[in-house]
Amino acid sequence: MSFVEVTKYLLDGFWISLLIFAVTLLCGAPLGLPIAFCSMSRFKPVRYVSKVIVWIVRGVPLMLQIFIIFYVPGLLFDKPIFSELDRYFFKTYQIKDAGRIIAVLIAFTLNYACYFSEIYRGGIESISKGQYEAGYVLGLTKSQIFRKIILKQVIQRIVPPMSNEIITLIKDTALANCIVVSEIVMQAKKLAATKALVWPLFYTGVFYLLFVGLLTIILGKVEKKLSYFRS
């Protein structure tokens, strides 16, 4: 296989890596917010349930969580939902791995939402009480205070830790190959197994590096744009 052919073959997998990355970010980032609010709730049961969920999700390897999401419906209810979805999508739309990818997306979104929630919580709790009080004495409502005063300061503070997570996320997508989703590392492993080509496995690193480079530039720009004030 030529270099160009290998590149194309790996790129097929990298689109799936990017899909997992994008969906996890788009769903996980908003989902983290209600989890963060639950973890800070004044209502004890809500706070405890939320903290236990975060503890479990952050305490168990993500690979294990992918296995659990993928296999448990079949084991517990005798309904392997995700394999059935695989077959259904392949039969009707000729799309491969759709069910497995959905399982991966659920596991990733849950996992990252919990990590994000802790970043949000840290950010929100780091804003001084005085900012809220200044809003209160000006007669603002709680929601105005959060939206117009607190939020932007929180965003400024969480950009660096969020950047870290986002960069970790693109590399974590490789874990999807544990249930044989054809992301880029899986594609390289297939080449190793079927064509005895090992070098594409190393070559995948270049894809990650380029994408992380791009992310670093974008996230750095965001950070810079928000640095006009110091809270």
Place this chain on the structure above:
Amino acid sequence: MALLEVKNIKKNFGKTEVLKGIDFSLEEGQVLAIIGSSGSGKTTLLRCLNFLEQADEGVIRVGEQTLFDSSDKVTLNDEAIRQNRLNFGLVFQNFNLFPQYTALQNVTLAPTLLKKGTAPENEDNARNLLDKVGLSDKLSNYPNQLSGGQQQRVAIARALALSPKILCFDEPTSALDPELTGEVLRVIRDLKNDGRTMIVVTHEMAFAKSVADVVIYMAEGVIEEMGTPAEVFENPQSEKTRAFLRGALEEYKENS
């Protein structure tokens, strides 16, 4: 009739009694200075007036209106408290400006969100207020580009933007370097000359003496002494007041 009437305000934090029944009243246009050592409850009293703390007992009246009555549940709901707060303005010890907004935006934010006037009206008003506190050249500066004294003056303009009936200051110069306290005290003095009703919790004895119409000395959660500056500073009746003023005087001499 008094503009502000405070009756029997009590406040506990857990088992600690911080305010043990505070009564006083204030006429329109008067400046009240509250002095006392730390832990005497003076800041807590101010926070109760601004509803940042809810007093356990007591009544707060402004003009005809009862803003707070511990026995009247209607005055205790969130929306009533939010509305009633607008009778008071509060300037904090550490300014608490909003860092992501410019000086001008800090002043226009609340009037805009509360839909007090049109956008040009609010902006005009904010410009005038910032001009009044001597910052007309700092409108588009962010708080981190301003000195402490300048930040505090923006905070004063911000509080004035909602035209509160009574403007409160919680140790407005305590977080400032000594050379910056003057500019803030000058603004407060100007406001007095405009006839503003103000309550100033302060450690600046000389300032309290020269600006206040009424001075309250608080100790251990009660008003130990209340009177005109001449009465409290020249002829204190209580031994505690005398001891406190002696201490304050010595500190003043050491510093100067």
